[in-house]
Amino acid sequence: MREIRVGLIGFGTVGSGVVKCLHNNGKLIGARSGVQPVIHKIADLDIVTDRGVPIDKSLLTTNVSDVLDNPDIDVVVELVGGTTIAKDFVLRALKNGKPVVTANKALLAYHGDEIFAAANESGADIYYEASVAGGIPIIKALREGLAANHIRAIYGILNGTCNYILTRMEREGLSFQPVLDDAQALGYAEAEPSLDIDGDDTAHKTTILASLAYGEWFGMKPLFIEGIRHLDLVDLRYAAEAGYKIKLLGIIKLAGNNGTIEMRVHPTLIPTGSMLANVSEVFNAVYVKGDVVGDTMFYGRGAGMDATASAVVADLVDVGLNLTFESPQRVSAFRPHGTYSDVVDMEDIDCRYYVRLEVLDEPRVLGRIADILGNGGISIASVTQEEAKPGTDSLPIILITHQAKERSIRRALTEISQLDVVRGTPVMLRIEDI
């Protein structure tokens, strides 16, 4: 049984979780895997605050060099977060030939290419299971467990904050803002929540999964991102009546037979009976369609001290085994395989759409709308038109379309919104029949 000396940078929530996990389960991990990661140094600007986990204070340092340049450290765990100093630390560790484990999705999403190039140059490992979907071993599944498959599609519920908000809106019939307020009070949402609710965090994870699936490091540029801030409760209700739930999904899929790819993040209507629709509260799930394995799903906690630590420690075991067997980069951090590359422009995707319009209670309104859609090549799958409420002169129309190009629906909705009988801005949401 080999001890692996771990240098931790960042003693926050996840760092404390890693310390706790190794303290509680270190012996079991060693007995089970043959390597036992042991905390050797922890660098943080704040080494005074009690983190509530058992740690020998002499291991704490404010000097990051005590980790990065310490010949006794076998592996560096980067838990600083962000894309600035974290990047420096990771590059410096790799340059020193030290393998790195990180949970930093933003760093990889923006600088993955540079970081993997540095890892390849040094020959050291970089592992990042905790960067996507927390404790769910989805990176390992994509790189190893499903290695036999062309990936047809991935649909991910990748942000626990968004899923928690959507779950409560749907179950309690509450609007977005009060649920967000409550989520913030309960600690399920950050004081500055935009990274989560505007879809960026989901996008970071989506591009990592896309790159692993399709063998090209895409970065953030090709991603279409739409969050949940604008979601209106009535659309959750109408969606439910039509047999759908609304989830914020990261969507990656083969767009056609020519190897082009769709990558996008947006609130999505999915059938109520589908596996993903049943993923509630802060839980995450990644639905992967492989050409050989068929449909699979991986479910669990996407964040939090312990779930994230579970993934970090699993990576430490992998790195430890690679050190033991002198097989660094046994499984490449990211290996381009050049099968696919072009990401389809958002306007060129094919999708079904949910549309809600507020229209005047006048004759022939629906006909005029249907004409515009029809002229745009969009056929209507279902229409729901309620009676106008007493005292109002307008009413909502809910349309669900057949498959159409995003460009077509956008054009048609622009035209429809200019009709004198249409009030306000049409609501358009995308549907995936997972």
Added chain:
Amino acid sequence: MREIRVGLIGFGTVGSGVVKCLHNNGKLIGARSGVQPVIHKIADLDIVTDRGVPIDKSLLTTNVSDVLDNPDIDVVVELVGGTTIAKDFVLRALKNGKPVVTANKALLAYHGDEIFAAANESGADIYYEASVAGGIPIIKALREGLAANHIRAIYGILNGTCNYILTRMEREGLSFQPVLDDAQALGYAEAEPSLDIDGDDTAHKTTILASLAYGEWFGMKPLFIEGIRHLDLVDLRYAAEAGYKIKLLGIIKLAGNNGTIEMRVHPTLIPTGSMLANVSEVFNAVYVKGDVVGDTMFYGRGAGMDATASAVVADLVDVGLNLTFESPQRVSAFRPHGTYSDVVDMEDIDCRYYVRLEVLDEPRVLGRIADILGNGGISIASVTQEEAKPGTDSLPIILITHQAKERSIRRALTEISQLDVVRGTPVMLRIEDI
């Protein structure tokens, strides 16, 4: 990129799937992982039948020595099935120092200890991802992805035939036998279905998962096994009314704080809203509770040519990487870690129970039944008693109990069944609040 020469024994459904997968995706697998498994020999008694997959006929042989004793073969894939000649083949391959990949759950369930001992003696790998839950990479998840965790519990829907039958009974309101007949006609159930419907196949997989989770090779002896053959449609209905679905589960969990374990296979009532309850048709899922990661679930196809091939080929990649990096047994096939060992006797488990009694329509019947349960220390959580149907003199009572020992409920039901007001044999099913 290294080619791995594969010798296949057994050219049936799964063997054909492996050939097809390597033919279609071999190049991608090589580009992605650095190793490309290539079929080098296929041994089967029947080398005449066209399997519908592209294969050079010169690779076919009826002589198993052409695989087992062939110095050109890097890895042996055993897909013969059964526990007799398959065992000989696996042991012979290992003795020859050849790594083995197998999908054979029965073989491991009955002879895992002997086979792993042989692997350890020879130093060769044995991988068996396909033996549990088909294409779902659950073995890899337990051994690697969740390596940081003490496993608190595993609940598995591990047999697609049973899940298909239960799904159709529930959805279509059909009894067991006609659904089984139809499943056999459609090829979802074997002509001799007992291995599936009596729970033995689920038990084979359950003991493999239990051994991985708890570091002791348990074999089949400690397992309590009850299948779905006896299930009555009315119990699915009453369960649904009470908010439960009935699934055949393999259940493994820590029984208490003293490290004892429960291992059992039986039809189980689980809450309708739970993730596992939503797993339908032939799909499998394994719900794993870890002490660090929390709740996770792994979902996918548990059988079939392609899903099983996906797991076999993933194992071939792992074996190939181990050959490339000279790291055989990097992840041990099975490593005892001596943390747990005793399996609780079935009579000593604690559970909640669903009980259905047919009783005469007389006064004080419920009171007498409640007295017997109460005297046995079993308290009732809910009772449903319907009115007797016109023309009958008996009526059903549905009881749901609080937690009680299996011994207590068995004794109480024996006593209850002897009451003059009780007709027939009481139905008892177990409840898990997953």
